[in-house]
Amino acid sequence: MTAYDPELLALLTLRFTPGLGPRRTEALRRACGSAQAVLRARPEQLRAVPGLDARSLAALSTPDAASERARRELDNAATFGATLLGRGLPGYPEALEALGDPPAVLWLRGTLPELATVPRAIGVVGTRKASSSALQLSARISAELARASVVVVSGLARGIDTAAHTAAVQAGGESIGILGSGLDQLYPPENRALAAQLTVLSEYPLGTRPAAHNFPGRNRLIAALSAGSLVVEGERTSGAMITATHALECGRTVFAVPGRAGDPLAQGPHQLLREGAVLTEHAQDILDELGWSGPGALPAPELPADQARVWGELAQPATLDDLLSRTGLPHPELQMALMMLQLGGHLDEQAGRYLRR
Numbered sequence: 001m002t003a004y005d006p007e008l009l010a011l012l013t014l015r016f017t018p019g020l021g022p023r024r025t026e027a028l029r030r031a032c033g034s035a036q037a038v039l040r041a042r043p044e045q046l047r048a049v050p051g052l053d054a055r056s057l058a059a060l061s062t063p064d065a066a067s068e069r070a071r072r073e074l075d076n077a078a079t080f081g082a083t084l085l086g087r088g089l090p091g092y093p094e095a096l097e098a099l100g101d102p103p104a105v106l107w108l109r110g111t112l113p114e115l116a117t118v119p120r121a122i123g124v125v126g127t128r129k130a131s132s133s134a135l136q137l138s139a140r141i142s143a144e145l146a147r148a149s150v151v152v153v154s155g156l157a158r159g160i161d162t163a164a165h166t167a168a169v170q171a172g173g174e175s176i177g178i179l180g181s182g183l184d185q186l187y188p189p190e191n192r193a194l195a196a197q198l199t200v201l202s203e204y205p206l207g208t209r210p211a212a213h214n215f216p217g218r219n220r221l222i223a224a225l226s227a228g229s230l231v232v233e234g235e236r237t238s239g240a241m242i243t244a245t246h247a248l249e250c251g252r253t254v255f256a257v258p259g260r261a262g263d264p265l266a267q268g269p270h271q272l273l274r275e276g277a278v279l280t281e282h283a284q285d286i287l288d289e290l291g292w293s294g295p296g297a298l299p300a301p302e303l304p305a306d307q308a309r310v311w312g313e314l315a316q317p318a319t320l321d322d323l324l325s326r327t328g329l330p331h332p333e334l335q336m337a338l339m340m341l342q343l344g345g346h347l348d349e350q351a352g353r354y355l356r357r
Helices: 006-015 022-032 035-040 043-047 054-061 064-080 094-098 132-147 160-170 189-195 212-224 239-249 264-274 283-290 305-312 320-327 331-343
Strands: 083-086 105-109 121-125 151-154 175-178 199-202 228-231 253-256 347-350 353-356
Touching: 006 022, 006 035, 006 064, 006 083, 006 105, 022 035, 022 043, 043 054, 064 083, 094 212, 121 132, 121 160, 121 212, 121 239, 132 151, 132 160, 132 283, 132 347, 132 353, 151 160, 160 175, 160 189, 175 212, 212 239, 228 239, 228 264, 228 283, 239 253, 239 264, 253 264, 253 283, 305 320, 305 331, 320 331, 331 347
Parallel strands: 121 151, 121 228, 151 175, 175 199, 228 253
Antiparallel strands: 083 105, 105 199, 347 353
């Protein structure tokens, strides 16, 4: 039988005990001193903990089934290549303590970046049925954030999430995908190859199928693991708005992208902007708001001389005339440099302005 960290095993046993959610589990752990002590506690000790009902007390008096399930889960996780992180144990992300109900246990695949109390990470969220312009903007901002050594956090769903993760990875940055299912039940399935390039995190055991009631909980993790959340597109009742609400509850900053008047997918961001969200069109808006402009920027890509000169003038978006003036390059050479930078995936053109990807 494999030996596991006894406190992690005890936390997972509590996770599988009927009637215990994150709040009750933490109340028990604090009252008894550790998860292991909870499982050894006398009935009168447990009855003294506020909020426990008869079902929970009965389950705690006979923990063998939950303990056996916890051992099987640890075995299965090891086979799958997942790591389990227990609250209060090394490796558990400190940023989640901003929540009122941090998960007792997290399932992790990949390497979790160090996330401080206020992490250098941004959640990028929005609708699954995003417009092409919103997808392009999400990708551009996420790539810019990644190049500034900001971790991009999202939910690995279709639409905005996929655009954000993909752009961050292609820019050489780190990205975390938060699931509303077990790590082995990835949804949508077409994102398996993308997920393999990310750090993937879930509060749900292996085998848990994606379900609608899991996603609001997933959204609160996106909010807490990020210093701020950017809402790109979404209706007023969308999951992205749930993420924004959780971000505010965690004391994080909310950013929003303005859309077209009358567009249903702009309703969510416009509501947030009316309520004080930071209007965002470029990653620099986020970096400036959070005071992240200077430190941590990734080096510029290695480029030929003309392209490097143009790249150096694109810290902020610029028109062709701007670049002609700033670089001193003749028009044909500038056009060639811009074309090669676009083909190389280093910049985009939007509304006559060139900007870094």
